[in-house]
Amino acid sequence: MSKRYNILWIDDEHDDDALLPFIVQAEEQGIILNGYGNFKDGFQNLENNLNHYDGVLLDALFFFDNNSETPNKKGLGASIAKLNELKNRKVFNPFVLSGQPTFTEKENDILEANNLKCYNKKNPEDVKELLVNIKKEADTQIDLQIKHENQTLFEVLKEYPDSARDTFISIFKGLKGFNNQFDDQLYFTQLRIILETMFRMANAYGILHDKCIQGNGEQVNLSESSLFLSGLDTNHLKVRSSATHFPKIIANNVKNIIHVTGAASHTSTVDVTQNIHIQAYRNAINTPYLLYSLALQLMDTLIWFDRYCKVNNDIATNKSYWQDIDTDQFGNKFVIDVITNIAGSGWGIVLINNGTKQIGIHKDEVARLKLKVGDSIKFTVTDSAQAKNVSTI
Secondary structure, eight states: OOOOEEEEEEOTTTTOGGGHHHHHHHHHTTEEEEEESBHHHHHHHHHHTTTTOOEEEEOSSBBSSTTOSSOBHHHHHHHHHHHHHGGGTOOOOOEEEEOOHHHHTSOOHHHHHTTOOEEETTOHHHHHHHHHHHHHHHTTOHHHHHHHHTHHHHHHGGGSOHHHHHHHHHHHHHHTTSOOOOOHHHHHHHHHHHHHHHHHHHHHTTSSOGGGEETTTTEEOHHHHHHHHTTOOOSSSOEEESSOOSOHHHHHHHHHHHHHTTOOSOGGGOOGGGOHHHHHHHHHOOOSHHHHHHHHHHHHHHHHHHHHHHHSOOHHHHHTTEEEOOBOTTOOBEEEEEEEEEOTTSOEEEEETTTTEEEEEOHHHHHHHTOOTTOEEEEEEOTTSBEEEEEEO
16 A cells, blocks of 8 residues: 555645646655635635645745735745644645746745745756655655554544544654653544444444434434444344345454443433543553554454445345344244254254254154254243244245
8 A cells, every 4th residue: 555645735726737747746746735725715625634644835926815816925924924823733845846937046035034945846956856745745744654654544534523523633642752741531432423423334234233323413312323234133123134244253343342431322421521430540650651552453344344335335134134023922022043963862952152052842743843953933032942932934
């Protein structure tokens, strides 16, 4: 996977056809130019997406805002001033590209005062040098190093809100030793929100049942969603999936994330400070490693889910696995499964819960229904692991 560089580019002619060859040349080098025509719009986007950008490229003369009538030096000066203001959040050393002789052929006060070189957009060698230097400068950015070291994850995160990317960048910085002071309430909430987003995507693919998305689509029942995708009966929604989507390790990871970050059904109602287990843990061990472990488990889960959806993308097929859970008058769940064995004693055997629990069918029921190996039956289960209310399917 080739490295990618996201560069803020402010040029009043950024969408002009004449600059298309430059844009293509940059993309061939992995440089993605996000163009804006004026200072105000460009830097508002930069401030809102600092972790997205790896560098800044400026024209020499461009509009200050949407009300500007002619390109001028005001935009360049404001851009440099804003970058200096942002240094406490993220450092960008800007590049200047222009075809204006007053910048490319003469000394310029703004450029000299800020120790900047103006590359000549009309000189092919200058353009080549510019693209090389943009990448070289961007490679010093910690954020970009993190994205390049974890390209698979950040490719997947393009389908998620920007806040998911920012959360993981912060955590990776902590792992690198830049910041290891994390607030449980903030970051546990962020992990749950990312997991909630994944469940919403699962629902859009038909993998997760509609009943797991509640309150007119406003809330995701995390616990029930986890059970459904693990091929287990939901506790309250009375639905199951006949297909087990989560592999065992992914299922365990998701269950662990939900439990540790609040053990609650809905992401919006969890207060970690009220979780006595977390507070007891923090009193004994106040380190960031619990957060790191949960974040790493979630990263693997997101990558697995992305690959799973690409293979299992038929919504109708996915929804065909949805099943309602029937109950008898006493609230006992009906189970549908296949007879795996008829013992010499005449008793039938069914394996449920992904083959982890053996259920016996009384020999009289076997005889009455003329059951044989491979027959599908519907039944409830008693505490003694014996099938009741047996009928054929």
